[in-house]
Amino acid sequence: MSTSRILAIARRIAQGFRRDERTLGLMFVVPLVVTALLGWVLQDTKDTVVDVVLVNEAGAVGDRIVTALTDAAAKPGSDIAISATVETEDEAVAKIRDGSGDIGIVIPADLLADVQAGNRPTLTVISEGTDPAAEVGRFGTLQAALADIAGQLTPPGVTPPIIPKVERKTVYLSPDASQVDVLAPIFLGFFGYFFVFLLTGISFLRERIGGTLERLLATPVTRFEIVTGYSLGFGTFATIQVIVLTLFILNSIAVPSFGPIAGYSTPAFSIGLGVDSAGSPLLAFAVALLLSLGAVNLGIFLSTFARTELQVIQFIPLVIVPQALLSGILWPIERLPDVLQGIAHILPLTYAVEGLREVMLKGADLTSTVVQTDLTVLAGIALFFVVLASGTIKREVA
Amino acid sequence: MTAAAAAPAVEAVGLQKRFGSLHAVDGIDLALSPGRIYGLLGPNGSGKTTLIRLLTGLARASSGEARILGTKMPSRKALASIGYMPQAEAIYPELSVGENLGFFARLEGHADRAAIDRVLDLVELKERKGTPALELSGGMRRRLSLACTLVHEPRVLFLDEPTVGVDPALRVQFWTHFRNLAAQGTTILVASHVMDEADRCDELLFVRDGKVIGRGTGAELRASAGTDSLEAAFLVLSGLDAQGNPIRQPGATGDTGTGPMGGGGPMAGGGRPGAVL
Numbered sequence: 084m085s086t087s088r089i090l091a092i093a094r095r096i097a098q099g100f101r102r103d104e105r106t107l108g109l110m111f112v113v114p115l116v117v118t119a120l121l122g123w124v125l126q127d128t129k130d131t132v133v134d135v136v137l138v139n140e141a142g143a144v145g146d147r148i149v150t151a152l153t154d155a156a157a158k159p160g161s162d163i164a165i166s167a168t169v170e171t172e173d174e175a176v177a178k179i180r181d182g183s184g185d186i187g188i189v190i191p192a193d194l195l196a197d198v199q200a201g202n203r204p205t206l207t208v209i210s211e212g213t214d215p216a217a218e219v220g221r222f223g224t225l226q227a228a229l230a231d232i233a234g235q236l237t238p239p240g241v242t243p244p245i246i247p248k249v250e251r252k253t254v255y256l257s258p259d260a261s262q263v264d265v266l267a268p269i270f271l272g273f274f275g276y277f278f279v280f281l282l283t284g285i286s287f288l289r290e291r292i293g294g295t296l297e298r299l300l301a302t303p304v305t306r307f308e309i310v311t312g313y314s315l316g317f318g319t320f321a322t323i324q325v326i327v328l329t330l331f332i333l334n335s336i337a338v339p340s341f342g343p344i345a346g347y348s349t350p351a352f353s354i355g356l357g358v359d360s361a362g363s364p365l366l367a368f369a370v371a372l373l374l375s376l377g378a379v380n381l382g383i384f385l386s387t388f389a390r391t392e393l394q395v396i397q398f399i400p401l402v403i404v405p406q407a408l409l410s411g412i413l414w415p416i417e418r419l420p421d422v423l424q425g426i427a428h429i430l431p432l433t434y435a436v437e438g439l440r441e442v443m444l445k446g447a448d449l450t451s452t453v454v455q456t457d458l459t460v461l462a463g464i465a466l467f468f469v470v471l472a473s474g475t476i477k478r479e480v481a
Numbered sequence: 482m483t484a485a486a487a488a489p490a491v492e493a494v495g496l497q498k499r500f501g502s503l504h505a506v507d508g509i510d511l512a513l514s515p516g517r518i519y520g521l522l523g524p525n526g527s528g529k530t531t532l533i534r535l536l537t538g539l540a541r542a543s544s545g546e547a548r549i550l551g552t553k554m555p556s557r558k559a560l561a562s563i564g565y566m567p568q569a570e571a572i573y574p575e576l577s578v579g580e581n582l583g584f585f586a587r588l589e590g591h592a593d594r595a596a597i598d599r600v601l602d603l604v605e606l607k608e609r610k611g612t613p614a615l616e617l618s619g620g621m622r623r624r625l626s627l628a629c630t631l632v633h634e635p636r637v638l639f640l641d642e643p644t645v646g647v648d649p650a651l652r653v654q655f656w657t658h659f660r661n662l663a664a665q666g667t668t669i670l671v672a673s674h675v676m677d678e679a680d681r682c683d684e685l686l687f688v689r690d691g692k693v694i695g696r697g698t699g700a701e702l703r704a705s706a707g708t709d710s711l712e713a714a715f716l717v718l719s720g721l722d723a724q725g726n727p728i729r730q731p732g733a734t735g736d737t738g739t740g741p742m743g744g745g746g747p748m749a750g751g752g753r754p755g756a757v758l
Contacts, residue, residue: 295571297567
């Protein structure tokens with residue numbers, strides 16, 4: 084073993100670093116930026132006001148609770164607002180569907196009877212059920228309201244207070260849907276975006292540094308033809324990727340137990356996630372494809388700013404990580420600090436996640452304005468990147 | 482040599498390309514006649530590649546203009562009649578020999594199988610048609626790169642160091658083919674920093690620091706510099722002695738007639754009495 088050889092190797096690496104500002108930036112600046120972003124999101128997450136729809140099935144007894152809750156909600160600093168009081172559960176569900184309420188609380192018809200019988204009454208809490216991150220926050224906020232209800236139920240001077248039981252209902256999916264059910268649509272968008280961006284970026288970089296782009300440009304080909312050809316070529320593979328992923332997510336093939344794995348369980352295991360898509364898989368596919376088209380052209384555009392494959396990979400923490408943090412996958416967008424909300428609204432993944440959730444979890448179709456907006460914005464973003472990418476392919480490069 | 486009666490296939494008038502304070506191409510005038518092979522000779526960094534990129538429209542001139550077959554460059558239409566072999570291999574390593582050729586042929590609008598087989602014969606890669614370019618030797622990749630340039634039978638050929646890494650026997654074949662193409666009317670500009678290929682050209686252009694410092698046949702250039710070799714002639718015309726040391730040689734001007742021209746001194750001084758041929 085020679086110390087000088089070891090030192091020579093270490094020195095070689097340090098010398099390489101010195102000439103490669105980009106890698107230095109990646110090592111020291113990017114982690115700071117990403118950590119700062121993460122810290123910002125975590126610290127400044129806003130407590131948004133939860134819009135509660137009260138369903139009073141209990142008549143006059145319920146009215147007392149409604150009044151008490153309305154008074155509590157009207158106090159300054161309250162995190163809940165009573166957006167409506169209705170008489171049936173169905174009306175509340177309709178309000179949650181159209182977005183005018185976040186949560187429904189049903190005051191049951193047998194409330195008084197239960198309390199008089201000394202039982203704990205059961206309150207039904209209705210939520211969307213498609214965004215666990217958002218709902219955890221809403222349920223937290225709701226605790227105060229439930230305490231108010233308990234206060235109303237307990238006659239003065241009686242201890243312990245009567246604490247109602249809470250039964251969950253969801254508008255979409257089932258109340259005990261797993262994380263997989265809820266996150267599956269997002270996988271579809273996220274992985275498509277990530278891999279397509281990475282592959283196109285590297286592929287186009289190789290055109291630039293390998294001289295083939297120069298040779299291409301010495302033929303009568305137009306920039307638009309190059310960008311469209313790339314979109315079509317990678318789009319085809321993105322399509323296949325989305326199809327495979329969609330099939331895997333939506334289907335579940337049970338593999339029966341046999342041979343060496345027999346006797347453990349039946350079936351032994353299953354391939355695929357078996358998630359129920361409420362809406363049209365084709366529409367979900369359209370959302371994912373538009374997102375991929377944007378990713379192809381973003382890859383072409385960013386390849387201008389890289390000189391090696393490593394440098395394309397270095398874009399991941401800048402391009403992919405912020406989108407993962409801000410696009411509503413981990414934190415609902417409305418709870419992000421204002422500035423970050425602004426950023427979230429220019430990120431393509433935000434619209435894809437929303438669109439995929441609408442279609443796959445809520446069963447929205449093309450008549451839904453949310454889906455229409457998402458598709459339009461995604462198409463717009465894809466077009467924007469097409470123009471941007473074309474702009475980086477110049478016949479007269481210098 | 483007489484001025485060609487036919488209109489020049491490649492023309493440059495006062496062509497300049499500046500990168501900041503660097504004059505990569507510093508006022509070059511050219512008129513290349515159809516059916517002739519021109520050698521562009523000069524050391525690395527003398528501006529050969531930039532000149533070719535200006536002529537093909539891959540770079541925009543800071544001033545002056547370039548015309549190919551009478552069309553002002555950059556022009557997408559004119560590109561269909563141009564073949565450009567860049568210094569880099571510029572082929573797709575994951576595609577086979579045949580697929581690479583097919584791709585460039587289609588971009589040029591020549592999806593002709595016979596043409597592909599013809600160039601494959603020429604570069605002796607017919608047996609390798611299905612081989613991924615990745616698995617070819619360096620010389621074979623060079624040959625494939627040339628084939629991609631020739632597949633659409635261009636009328637004007639720009640070859641940037643085409644024979645680097647090509648073995649001597651095949652190099653002879655390349656030149657035979659270049660000669661055949663020229664006989665059919667193709668105009669060829671070959672950039673090189675190897676002087677031993679220069680004598681195969683009809684006419685040479687010595688380039689240094691972005692300027693043409695001499696032009697004529699090999700014999701004319703040697704005679705005007707009073708040297709036995711083109712290397713030495715190049716050094717003398719650059720204002721250097723045979724060892725590459727600077728010498729003062731005032732008044733070494735060229736003429737604009739039929740003879741070759743030298744004249745580093747006056748041109749470097751900004752006056753260009755002999756810069757135009």
